Amino acid sequence: MFHVFVIVSGLLNERIASYGAPEMYKIVKDNKNVLYFGNLEECNVIDVTGPMQRKFRKKLKPGDAYLFTANDLVKVKTPLIRY
Secondary structure (H helix, E strand, C coil): CCCCCCCCCCCCCCCCCCCCCCHHHHHHHHHCCEEECCCHHHCCCCCCCHHHHHHCCCCCCCCEEEEECCCCEEEEECCCCCC
8 A cells, every 4th residue: 555645736725515516626626635824713624613613713824724524624834934
């Protein structure tokens, strides 16, 4: 079994329709393995439930992100490089 990590950038932050959307968008939405660097109330790519939004209502700081998995959401720290 292979483990693959794919970075998709440039994905527009808009609701992904179940029909007519590009295949990559459907894969992202169906698998729900997303590292999201924005605030949850602005997230349109993944469906964020009310309890998730209440649990993580604080705004993100630079270097913070949300990791969506199949049935879970966690806040993570990422390396932050300043130039």
